[in-house]
Amino acid sequence: MTGPLLDVRQLGVEYGARRSMIDGIRRRELKGVRAVDGVSISVSGGDLVALVGESGCGKTTTAMSIAGLVPYASGSIIVEGHDLSTLSSAERRARRRRVQLVFQDPYESLDPRFQVARIVREPLDVHRVEGDRDALVREALHKVGLRPAEQFLHRYPHQLSGGQRQRVAIASALVLQPALLVADEPVSMLDTSVRAGVLELLGTLRTEGMGILMITHDLSTAARYADRICVMYLGRIVEEGPAHEVVTSPKHPYTRALVAAVPRSDGAPRDHSLMPAGETPDPSRMPSGCRFHPRCPVLASGEAARLGIADRCRGVDIELEPEVGDHRVACHAVTVSITTHP
Amino acid sequence: MTRYLLKRLAFAALTIFAALTVNFILFRALPGDAVSGLKCRQCTPEFKEAQRAALGLDQSLWQQYVLYLKGLLHGDLGNSWRPPHPTVWSQLWDPIKRTLPMILLGTVFSVVIGVSLGLLAAWRRGSMLDRTATGMSLAAYSMPTQWLALLMVLYLAGWLGLPTSGVKDPDLEIAQLLGDVGWWELFIDQLRHMILPALAIGIVFAGDYAIITRSALVETLSEDYVLTARAKGLSRWTVIRRHALPNAALPIVTLMALSLGTVVGGVLVVEYVFSYSGIGLTVVQAISERDYPVLQGAFLLLTVAVVFANLFADLLYPKLDPRVVLR
Numbered sequence: 001m002t003g004p005l006l007d008v009r010q011l012g013v014e015y016g017a018r019r020s021m022i023d024g025i026r027r028r029e030l031k032g033v034r035a036v037d038g039v040s041i042s043v044s045g046g047d048l049v050a051l052v053g054e055s056g057c058g059k060t061t062t063a064m065s066i067a068g069l070v071p072y073a074s075g076s077i078i079v080e081g082h083d084l085s086t087l088s089s090a091e092r093r094a095r096r097r098r099v100q101l102v103f104q105d106p107y108e109s110l111d112p113r114f115q116v117a118r119i120v121r122e123p124l125d126v127h128r129v130e131g132d133r134d135a136l137v138r139e140a141l142h143k144v145g146l147r148p149a150e151q152f153l154h155r156y157p158h159q160l161s162g163g164q165r166q167r168v169a170i171a172s173a174l175v176l177q178p179a180l181l182v183a184d185e186p187v188s189m190l191d192t193s194v195r196a197g198v199l200e201l202l203g204t205l206r207t208e209g210m211g212i213l214m215i216t217h218d219l220s221t222a223a224r225y226a227d228r229i230c231v232m233y234l235g236r237i238v239e240e241g242p243a244h245e246v247v248t249s250p251k252h253p254y255t256r257a258l259v260a261a262v263p264r265s266d267g268a269p270r271d272h273s274l275m276p277a278g279e280t281p282d283p284s285r286m287p288s289g290c291r292f293h294p295r296c297p298v299l300a301s302g303e304a305a306r307l308g309i310a311d312r313c314r315g316v317d318i319e320l321e322p323e324v325g326d327h328r329v330a331c332h333a334v335t336v337s338i339t340t341h342p
Numbered sequence: 343m344t345r346y347l348l349k350r351l352a353f354a355a356l357t358i359f360a361a362l363t364v365n366f367i368l369f370r371a372l373p374g375d376a377v378s379g380l381k382c383r384q385c386t387p388e389f390k391e392a393q394r395a396a397l398g399l400d401q402s403l404w405q406q407y408v409l410y411l412k413g414l415l416h417g418d419l420g421n422s423w424r425p426p427h428p429t430v431w432s433q434l435w436d437p438i439k440r441t442l443p444m445i446l447l448g449t450v451f452s453v454v455i456g457v458s459l460g461l462l463a464a465w466r467r468g469s470m471l472d473r474t475a476t477g478m479s480l481a482a483y484s485m486p487t488q489w490l491a492l493l494m495v496l497y498l499a500g501w502l503g504l505p506t507s508g509v510k511d512p513d514l515e516i517a518q519l520l521g522d523v524g525w526w527e528l529f530i531d532q533l534r535h536m537i538l539p540a541l542a543i544g545i546v547f548a549g550d551y552a553i554i555t556r557s558a559l560v561e562t563l564s565e566d567y568v569l570t571a572r573a574k575g576l577s578r579w580t581v582i583r584r585h586a587l588p589n590a591a592l593p594i595v596t597l598m599a600l601s602l603g604t605v606v607g608g609v610l611v612v613e614y615v616f617s618y619s620g621i622g623l624t625v626v627q628a629i630s631e632r633d634y635p636v637l638q639g640a641f642l643l644l645t646v647a648v649v650f651a652n653l654f655a656d657l658l659y660p661k662l663d664p665r666v667v668l669r
């Protein structure tokens with residue numbers, strides 16, 4: 001197959017603000033919250049892509065609309081060459097099988113009334129998968145490291161540790177043999193001691209050719225395990241590139257601030273100075289121009305004015321533009337410095 | 343498990359003992375007694391004193407209480423004070439046989455109506471359908487039972503062609519004496535008399551079930567495992583049936599057990615309106631005659647029923663939710 005497994009283009013997702021009865025009577029139009037606003041991501045087989053960003057920037061919303069749980073308002077989601085919006089609902093169901101989701105909280109994502117065997121088997125039953133389903137269940141459990149599988153088949157989720165639960169959740173995603181796994185903060189609810197194990201598991205799956213989109217808060221996790229990193233801010237990707245490059249030479253002022261705030265292994269103090277407090281971003285009050293400008297240190301320090309782009313920062317929205325090769329940034333200052341100092 | 347059961351049974355016995363003591367005191371706290379209300383030519387003060395002595399009312403409260411407990415220990419609920427003084431048990435048994443199926447039918451009505459309303463509301467949360475269903479549940483919940491029962495007598499009964507009073511068709515009773523009535527006919531007749539009172543109780547309690555079901559479902563529907571199931575490709579309805587509803591069953595079962603006590607309050611009123619001679623009507627009559635033994639007997643049975651319904655619900659929980667361990 002040519003082209004990426006997953007190609008998300010200009011994705012836009014809106015949550016309709018809830019209309020109360022009063023609003024209905026007064027015919028007041030409420031504006032929806034645009035939680036995702038023009039996100040583009042692509043993931044190929046054998047790729048582990050990390051989506052990084054602070055709380056509320058729209059990471060989960062992106063994941064859910066890729067999995068078909070939240071309808072999207074604009075843009076397109078292309079899975080293995082098929083644009084989801086052009087498919088019939090039956091075809092979409094079949095496509096959905098190829099993209100599986102793992103949720104953040106393994107204490108919540110497993111039905112407490114079902115035994116492991118039934119949890120992992122349910123997707124097979126739903127999609128009427130041919131063959132020995134029980135054998136497939138055991139195989140999936142084995143694959144995620146729950147060995148011997150027989151020992152786990154008849155346990156309830158509350159009889160498992162958090163790490164084991166997350167492995168069960170991953171097994172129930174893997175059992176359908178998806179091409180792409182979307183993992184929404186798969187380790188953030190887990191004890192530090194079992195995090196590495198689950199992340200290694202994702203790494204192994206990637207080397208076996210699966211595409212993985214991993215959402216995380218944690219830039220150091222992303223740097224360690226991902227091939228590529230997408231940095232998200234207020235509903236849009238603001239920087240995207242090979243993991244190593246994004247971490248060692250971040251271009252966007254937001255990424256630079258994130259990198260500076262990461263705890264350092266050499267014991268150097270964390271630097272929060274690059275991230276001015278500003279107001280916490282809120283998608284219902286989207287700033288004009290570049291969405292980062294109210295908090296941007298480049299603008300605040302007067303450097304933008306020196307470059308003569310302050311007005312552009314405040315007034316003109318900007319999308320990802322290639323910086324070098326496949327490292328792309330959405331920042332007026334970066335664009336200007338490239339064009340003026342080639 | 344056995345230990346748990348023993349503990350619970352001991353606790354049940356204690357609860358029942360406390361309840362019957364309170365009942366004993368409460369009825370006697372009412373002003374007047376079975377004799378003071380009597381009005382007749384030969385009802386002289388001397389005659390009344392003699393009556394009191396015959397019923398044991400001249401003894402101190404404490405003595406009466408000890409006597410009552412002694413009787414109970416021998417399984418003796420006492421005798422009614424109303425001539426010809428039949429045993430309490432024989433007074434209660436026939437009404438219970440009429441009321442029990444009526445309550446059961448009423449509970450079926452309320453669970454079916456309530457759970458469906460709650461399900462609709464939760465399924466289409468925030469929509470017009472939700473507001474209508476929730477509004478209807480609240481209306482049912484806050485409706486005075488006797489008012490609803492009267493409305494049903496006035497408007498619904500004629501339209502449905504159902505009887506509005508009694509437990510049996512008088513014509514059928516005569517025919518039965520002549521001996522040419524099949525059991526099927528009798529059964530249908532009883533059912534017809536039962537439907538309206540049961541429906542009145544069913545509607546009033548459907549509100550409770552609808553509200554509980556909606557809130558329990560809204561909660562389980564927002565759980566991640568429901569989202570996970572959706573992501574796996576289950577349809578919305580399958581997700582509700584397989585994941586959300588079973589996980590919402592716990593509060594619904596709890597309500598079933600708990601509402602037994604309140605349902606009896608409704609039964610009192612409903613049986614009065616429909617002249618349905620069940621346990622409710624018996625109690626109303628016993629109150630007006632200050633027939634303490636019958637009242638004590640009726641409330642003792644109610645207490646036992648409520649205590650055991652709750653015990654049963656508790657024993658059912660581990661079946662509904664594997665996380666529950668009985669200790």
Ligand SMILES: Nc1ncnc2c1ncn2[C@@H]1O[C@H](COP(=O)(O)OP(=O)(O)OP(=O)(O)O)[C@@H](O)[C@H]1O
Binds near residue numbers: 056058062283
């Ligand atoms: N069901 C919803 N209805 C309305 N708004 C929502 C809904 N879910 C999320 N939002 C809003 O959309 C925005 C993005 O939310 P999202 O959950 O995607 O963030 P996130 O990046 O996953 O955050 P976190 O790191 O905390 O998980 C937030 O502003 C949030 O308030």
Ligand SMILES: [Mg+2]
Binds near residue numbers: 059060061184
């Ligand atoms: Mg999230």
